[in-house]
Amino acid sequence: MDKSNQRHYSPSDFVYGPTVGEGRFGTVIYAELKPAEQDPTAVADTSSQHESRGYAIKVIPKSEIFRHNQLQAVLMEKHILCEVLSSRAENPSELFMKLFLCFHDASFVYFVLELCAGGTLLSLIQSCASNSIDSESPGMCVSWVEYYSGQLLRAIEYLHQRGVVHRDLSPQNIALTFPNGEIKLGDFGGAAILRAHEHEGELRMWVPTGSPPGQSSDFVGNPDYASPEMVRGSNDDDTLSPSMDIWSFGCLVYHMLVGESPFHAASDHLAVQRVLDFANRKMEICFPPTIDEAAKDLISLLLSIDPDSRLGMQDGVIELNNTCHSTEIGQKRYISIRNHSFFHTNDETTIWMSLESKTIEPPYKPAQPKWMADLHSGDDTLKSFESIRFDL
Numbered sequence: 135m136d137k138s139n140q141r142h143y144s145p146s147d148f149v150y151g152p153t154v155g156e157g158r159f160g161t162v163i164y165a166e167l168k169p170a171e172q173d174p175t176a177v178a179d180t181s182s183q184h185e186s187r188g189y190a191i192k193v194i195p196k197s198e199i200f201r202h203n204q205l206q207a208v209l210m211e212k213h214i215l216c217e218v219l220s221s222r223a224e225n226p227s228e229l230f231m232k233l234f235l236c237f238h239d240a241s242f243v244y245f246v247l248e249l250c251a252g253g254t255l256l257s258l259i260q261s262c263a264s265n266s267i268d269s270e271s272p273g274m275c276v277s278w279v280e281y282y283s284g285q286l287l288r289a290i291e292y293l294h295q296r297g298v299v300h301r302d303l304s305p306q307n308i309a310l311t312f313p314n315g316e317i318k319l320g321d322f323g324g325a326a327i328l329r330a331h332e333h334e335g336e337l338r339m340w341v342p343t344g345s346p347p348g349q350s351s352d353f354v355g356n357p358d359y360a361s362p363e364m365v366r367g368s369n370d371d372d373t374l375s376p377s378m379d380i381w382s383f384g385c386l387v388y389h390m391l392v393g394e395s396p397f398h399a400a401s402d403h404l405a406v407q408r409v410l411d412f413a414n415r416k417m418e419i420c421f422p423p424t425i426d427e428a429a430k431d432l433i434s435l436l437l438s439i440d441p442d443s444r445l446g447m448q449d450g451v452i453e454l455n456n457t458c459h460s461t462e463i464g465q466k467r468y469i470s471i472r473n474h475s476f477f478h479t480n481d482e483t484t485i486w487m488s489l490e491s492k493t494i495e496p497p498y499k500p501a502q503p504k505w506m507a508d509l510h511s512g513d514d515t516l517k518s519f520e521s522i523r524f525d526l
Contacts, residue, residue: 143237145244148191149516152505154251157321159204160194164249164505166516188509189234192245199243207323208243212236214322215245218296229289231309231320250318252310252500255282255390259305263393272393276429278497279390280477282317283383284485289319290383291467294376297328301364302355303382305389312503315496324355326374357405358395359385362413363441365406377441380468384436384444391425396437413439432476446471 148165155162166188199205215233235246263272302324309318361381389395396419397408411417421430435445446468477485488494
């Protein structure tokens with residue numbers, strides 16, 4: 135997006151459809167620009183939005199931002215989407231949800247995002263489990279897991295090479311496009327950016343301009359996928375590390391194969407306790423008999439209790455300079471993960487060659503959601519922002 139040509143937008147420039155998602159503090163609504171407001175210099179080409187002209191607008195009440203001390207999180211998400219992952223970034227990745235516009239008024243903050251109408255990775259995992267004919271193997275087939283975990287690792291690599299630690303990797307935050315079924319990682323409200331400190335070899339968390347001093351949370355993310363150092367509340371400069379995302383990645387691989395996360399419990403409190411019990415060697419991860427040895431080994435290595443010992447953390451060093459807006463991209467690539475036997479089931483080619491050359495199609499093509507099929511079916515389908523009622 136060329137900011138020099140960008141005019142100011144407001145909620146009245148759009149018409150709105152159904153709610154398509156719910157976040158911790160915001161609501162995601164389907165929206166279309168009014169025909170008279172179409173401006174190709176200000177809003178990205180909508181041809182990639184399939185037949186719909188639509189966007190997903192995340193609407194965040196300012197009252198909730200301040201009530202839950204989330205101003206830093208909102209500013210961080212905007213910074214990452216606008217500066218690190220935007221089309222202006224060097225070698226932009228297609229694995230992240232695009233932000234087209236961001237504006238605010240007296241009551242709300244609005245993120246105009248790429249529409250991903252194919253559901254989430256969580257909904258796909260749940261669908262696989264419900265349709266499984268084998269109660270002992272309710273997860274995805276291995277080839278699907280290989281594809282999705284391969285794409286996810288590529289996204290993690292891209293972030294870590296730019297000093298970004300997501301800290302909230304979960305299947306709820308991985309969307310699928312419609313109709314192609316490509317994955318798009320989103321929700322960067324819990325993310326952190328590492329920058330080089332004055333002292334050689336030290337990394338510190340960068341705080342966006344405008345954040346209240348000292349405003350941070352000891353815990354972000356989903357307990358089912360959060361690392362022991364995260365749930366212990368030691369989420370500070372000294373422990374903040376890309377290894378947090380590697381732990382979450384291991385939980386996601388397990389979840390796709392088994393049908394639930396390795397630390398899933400009836401409540402967040404119990405899930406946290408399970409993570410701590412594992413970290414204190416009071417419990418072990420249970421692998422169903424259908425999980426092969428290669429998958430068990432990969433997951434076990436990713437879920438090392440010691441953050442520095444997790445698979446991939448010895449592969450290289452993230453090299454950052456002292457300017458958070460200009461990151462020197464190091465050669466850190468998770469070679470030891472890529473070379474693991476789990477990802478080498480085909481002798482002729484590897485999943486990595488296929489993913490990077492884009493010669494492999496997503497294994498699942500989402501069906502058109504009913505709400506999209508119903509769009510424009512009547513005069514009252516799309517409405518003004520003033521007519522929307524939020525359940526807050």
